[in-house]
Amino acid sequence: MSTLPRRLSTAVIALAIALVAWVRPAAAAPELVHAARAGRVTIYAERGLEDTAHKLAGGAEAALARMSADLVDLPVPRAIEVRLVRDAKHLAAVAPAGRGAPPWAIGVAYPDLGVLSIALRRDAQPVDAMATLRHELGHIALGVALGPRAPHWLHEGFAYQHAGEWSWERTETLAGMAWLGGIVPLEDLDRSFPREEMPAHRAYAQSYDFVGFLSRRGRWEDKHDDGDRWPFRRFLTEIGHTGDVDQAALTAYGRPLRDLFEEWRSDLTNRFMLAPIGLLGLALWVLCAVLLMLGWWRRRRHARRRYAQWDEEDRLRREQEAAARAELGPMLVSVPPYVRWPGEDPLASEPGDGTEDDDDDRPRDPPRWLN
Numbered sequence: 001m002s003t004l005p006r007r008l009s010t011a012v013i014a015l016a017i018a019l020v021a022w023v024r025p026a027a028a029a030p031e032l033v034h035a036a037r038a039g040r041v042t043i044y045a046e047r048g049l050e051d052t053a054h055k056l057a058g059g060a061e062a063a064l065a066r067m068s069a070d071l072v073d074l075p076v077p078r079a080i081e082v083r084l085v086r087d088a089k090h091l092a093a094v095a096p097a098g099r100g101a102p103p104w105a106i107g108v109a110y111p112d113l114g115v116l117s118i119a120l121r122r123d124a125q126p127v128d129a130m131a132t133l134r135h136e137l138g139h140i141a142l143g144v145a146l147g148p149r150a151p152h153w154l155h156e157g158f159a160y161q162h163a164g165e166w167s168w169e170r171t172e173t174l175a176g177m178a179w180l181g182g183i184v185p186l187e188d189l190d191r192s193f194p195r196e197e198m199p200a201h202r203a204y205a206q207s208y209d210f211v212g213f214l215s216r217r218g219r220w221e222d223k224h225d226d227g228d229r230w231p232f233r234r235f236l237t238e239i240g241h242t243g244d245v246d247q248a249a250l251t252a253y254g255r256p257l258r259d260l261f262e263e264w265r266s267d268l269t270n271r272f273m274l275a276p277i278g279l280l281g282l283a284l285w286v287l288c289a290v291l292l293m294l295g296w297w298r299r300r301r302h303a304r305r306r307y308a309q310w311d312e313e314d315r316l317r318r319e320q321e322a323a324a325r326a327e328l329g330p331m332l333v334s335v336p337p338y339v340r341w342p343g344e345d346p347l348a349s350e351p352g353d354g355t356e357d358d359d360d361d362r363p364r365d366p367p368r369w370l371n
Contacts, residue, residue, distance in 0.1 A: 030090050030094065032046060032084075032094060033047060035050045036050065036053040036056070036057040038060065040061065040079050041057050042057075042079070042080070043084055045084035046085055049084055056082070056129060056133055059133065064076075067141040067162055068141070069233075070229065070233050070236060072237050074236070075240075077144045080114050081114060082118065082133065083116070084117075084129075085117065088105065088119035088121070088122040090119070091106075095117060099113075106119050106122055106132055107119070107133070110140075111140045111144055116133075116136040116140060118136060119132075128165075132163075134162050135163035135165065136159070138158050138159030138161070139159050141162075142154070142158045142159070142236075143155070145240055146236070149240070149243040149245075152193055153211070156204060157214075158211060160207075160211070160212075161208075161211060161215055174206075177202060177268070178273060179273070184206055186261045209268065210261065214235065214264075215232040217260070218231060219231050219252075219254065231252045245257055
């Protein structure tokens with residue numbers, strides 16, 4: 001009785017081992033080959049992705065140059081290795097040993113190693129590989145410049161600034177935070193990032209917008225002073241030198257970071273509270289334009305129908321006249337209209353026959369006046 005369960009368990013274990021051995025090649029890391037190099041960036045890619053790698057390499061070096069302009073007097077990456085795969089499911093397989101990758105990621109950066117990996121699609125959904133590359137390069141550049149001193153919200157905001165990404169879901173999230181509240185306090189922001197990145201999550205949307213506000217703000221609280229990014233660059237430099245984020249804000253902007261956060265909160269409310277009014281006005285203008293276009297189109301269609309009706313009536317009239325002429329044929333005689341002679345016939349009488357018209361021999365009266 002006891003041998004049957006033992007044999008059954010042995011068979012199940014053997015079957016599980018066989019299944020693991022059969023599945024393992026499908027999850028194995030894809031083979032990466034040297035595909036492109038530009039400046040400090042070297043790309044290793046799956047076979048067949050060489051052309052994409054060349055395009056990404058040129059864009060990567062240009063993006064690093066723009067990031068270096070924000071990281072004044074701070075360390076910059078000397079060499080970066082990019083690992084390019086087709087599908088995001090292979091990111092963990094090509095990650096550095098012992099690091100792995102989140103299952104939801106389309107790109108992962110390892111700043112301490114100078115390595116990043118990106119995918120061209122997630123399942124059947126393609127992604128913008130250049131935007132993903134710039135985002136991960138932002139993490140590496142800021143990680144090399146500031147090390148562990150950079151808070152999570154600054155990392156995400158800096159990477160977003162240089163990636164040129166835009167998401168309608170994040171815009172909706174910011175609008176909801178402005179209208180309904182729910183802004184995460186600054187001291188809780190780093191702890192509120194979810195395990196899985198969600199485009200509409202408040203922590204990501206708030207970090208992107210807050211860092212964007214800091215990059216646009218001038219040295220003073222003046223709407224016309226955009227600062228030309230100088231205060232933002234000094235802010236990052238001070239963090240790199242001192243590691244004190246609040247002191248860096250005082251040095252660069254003259255205000256503590258908490259006050260800058262409240263400024264951003266007010267700016268966010270103003271932007272998204274006034275946006276519906278502007279959108280309503282724009283919608284009214286668009287509606288008026290559409291109505292004018294519809295009126296013009298209806299009048300043009302009516303005129304075309306009227307012209308077509310006139311042409312049809314004229315054609316029918318010509319056809320009827322032609323049919324009438326063909327039916328009567330020779331019976332139709334053109335009779336000229338009668339015109340009465342305008343006076344009497346001058347040949348009705350001969351000169352000198354004594355008629356009243358013969359007045360040539362009649363004595364003429366003398367003129368009544370002489371001048």
